[in-house]
Amino acid sequence: MMRPTEDHVSIIHDTVTDLLGEEASVYLFGSRVDDGCRRGDIDLYIEAFELDGSRTRIQTRLQRSLWGLLGPRRIDLLIRLAEATLRPIHRDTLEQGVRL
Numbered sequence: 001m002m003r004p005t006e007d008h009v010s011i012i013h014d015t016v017t018d019l020l021g022e023e024a025s026v027y028l029f030g031s032r033v034d035d036g037c038r039r040g041d042i043d044l045y046i047e048a049f050e051l052d053g054s055r056t057r058i059q060t061r062l063q064r065s066l067w068g069l070l071g072p073r074r075i076d077l078l079i080r081l082a083e084a085t086l087r088p089i090h091r092d093t094l095e096q097g098v099r100l
Contacts, residue, residue, distance in 0.1 A: 004028065004042075008070060009028075009100050011066070011069045011070060012026060012028075012042075012044065012066065012070075012100055013026055013100045015062065015065045015066055015069065016044075016046055016062065018065075019058065019061060019062055019065070020046065020048040020051070020058070021048065021049065021050070023048070023049045023082075024046055024047065024048045024049070025046065025047045025099065026044060026045075026046050026099070026100045027044065027045040027046075027093060027094065027097035027098060027099050027100065028042070028043065028044060028097060028098050028100055029043045029044075029045055029093045029096050029097035029098070030043035030076075030096075041073065041074035041075060041076055042066075042070075042073060042074070042075045042076070043076045043078075044075065044076070044077050044078070045078045045080070045090070045093040045094070045097055046077065046078070046079045046080070047080050047081075047082050048079060048080075048081060048082065049081070049082050049083075050081070051079070051081065055079055058079065059077050059079060062077060063075050063077065078090075078093060
């Protein structure tokens with residue numbers, strides 16, 4: 001179970017796909033995957049095969065797009081190139097997250 005609506009999931013997935021391509025994978029993790037939590041930011045873990053620009057620029061573009069579509073709210077993004085080393089934070093996120 002998770003709290004985002006189907007519309008929100010679709011918006012997140014489509015926005016990530018538009019900016020990072022069809023191959024990008026998106027996972028929701030943190031408090032939003034726990035139906036017992038009332039509040040919380042949107043935590044997204046994204047695996048991409050390539051980045052068209054700096055990671056900071058892409059994160060900024062993605063956050064602005066999501067704010068425009070979902071309204072102002074805290075959105076934390078963790079973006080990893082699929083070829084990069086899988087660190088403990090990535091493993092934890094994959095284990096706890098829900099793929100969108």
